[in-house]
Amino acid sequence: MKFSEKMQSRYTVKKYDPTKTISTGDLDELKKILHLSPSSINSQPWNFVFVTDNATKTKLAEASYFNKDRILDCSCLIVFQVIKNVADFEQQTHKYNVEGAIGYYNTFIKPLGDAYIRSWMEHQVYLSLGVLLTACAQLGIDSTPMEGIIPAQYDAVLSNDRYETLFAVCIGKRSDTDQNQPQLNPKSRLPIENVLAEI
Numbered sequence: 001m002k003f004s005e006k007m008q009s010r011y012t013v014k015k016y017d018p019t020k021t022i023s024t025g026d027l028d029e030l031k032k033i034l035h036l037s038p039s040s041i042n043s044q045p046w047n048f049v050f051v052t053d054n055a056t057k058t059k060l061a062e063a064s065y066f067n068k069d070r071i072l073d074c075s076c077l078i079v080f081q082v083i084k085n086v087a088d089f090e091q092q093t094h095k096y097n098v099e100g101a102i103g104y105y106n107t108f109i110k111p112l113g114d115a116y117i118r119s120w121m122e123h124q125v126y127l128s129l130g131v132l133l134t135a136c137a138q139l140g141i142d143s144t145p146m147e148g149i150i151p152a153q154y155d156a157v158l159s160n161d162r163y164e165t166l167f168a169v170c171i172g173k174r175s176d177t178d179q180n181q182p183q184l185n186p187k188s189r190l191p192i193e194n195v196l197a198e199i
Contacts, residue, residue, distance in 0.1 A: 003138065010137040011187060013144045013170070014180040016073035020173035026139055027052075027076060030171075033135045037128035041101035045089050045121040046128060047163040049079040056157065060168070063153035067146045067170075074144070075172035078132065079154060081163035082125050086114045088162060089121060125166055132169060144170040 027050065034048050051057055052075070060079070061071040071077050083089045090110075094102060109117060129145060136143040151165040158165070179185060 006137045006140075007134075008187065009182060010133070010143070011180055011182050013142045013172070013174045013178060014070070015175040015178040016070060016075070016142070016170065016172040017175045018073040020075065022075040022141060022171055022173075026141060029139065030078075030132065030135055030141075034128055034132060037131045039124040039127060040120070041093075041104050042097060043089070043093060043101075043105075043121065043124055044096075045083045045092075046125045047081040047083075047160065048128070049081065049158055049160075051077040051079060059157045060149075060154055063150040063157070064146065064168075065148045065150075067144070067148050070144055070146075070170045071168075073172070073175075074170035076170075078169045078171065079158065079165055080125050080129060080167050080169070081158075081160070081165050082118075082121050084162060084164045086117050089117070122166060129167070129169070136171060141171050142174045146170065 031048070031050065037044075037046075039045070051060065057071055057074075057077055060077060061068045064071055083092070090105075093105060097105075109120060133143055133145060135141075145167065146169065147167045149165070149168055154165040154168070155163075174181065
């Protein structure tokens with residue numbers, strides 16, 4: 001199957017089958033793939049929390065608005081976090097990054113101030129979201145990206161002072177009764193000529 005066909009069949013799942021789980025092998029593969037995500041100057045200002053513990057999922061579900069049932073029924077919830085403090089990020093990048101990347105950061109990013117740096121770091125985490133959703137499509141894993149959560153309450157549950165939550169993704173197996181499936185609710189996109197240009 002062409003990858004474009006896999007992307008055609010993927011969709012945002014609205015209802016999961018709680019009796020079906022993602023294999024340990026597939027979870028390990030997703031962890032490796034996220035670890036390889038690209039980021040500007042190889043900054044990697046992220047943390048990925050894989051939540052399969054039902055008690056923890058239940059607590060997070062309570063801080064997730066209309067996404068509650070999806071979190072309760074999915075096989076795994078992946079929480080995407082970003083380094084909270086600029087000083088912590090700078091310490092990390094000076095420890096692990098190459099001289100050229102550090103020079104770029106000090107010359108072009110750092111002078112723009114902490115608010116810009118935090119926004120820039122968040123953008124890097126969103127790059128990894130694209131990687132995850134693409135990997136799920138390739139592996140035949142259903143997914144639901146969600147900003148409809150309360151990040152501060154997630155942080156209280158996960159108790160990691162170094163990072164703060166941005167968004168989360170449910171993964172698992174769709175329910176046969178999910179009305180959002182493409183065969184029941186065809187995928188809708190703008191005409192390709194509206195969003196693609198060639199020069």
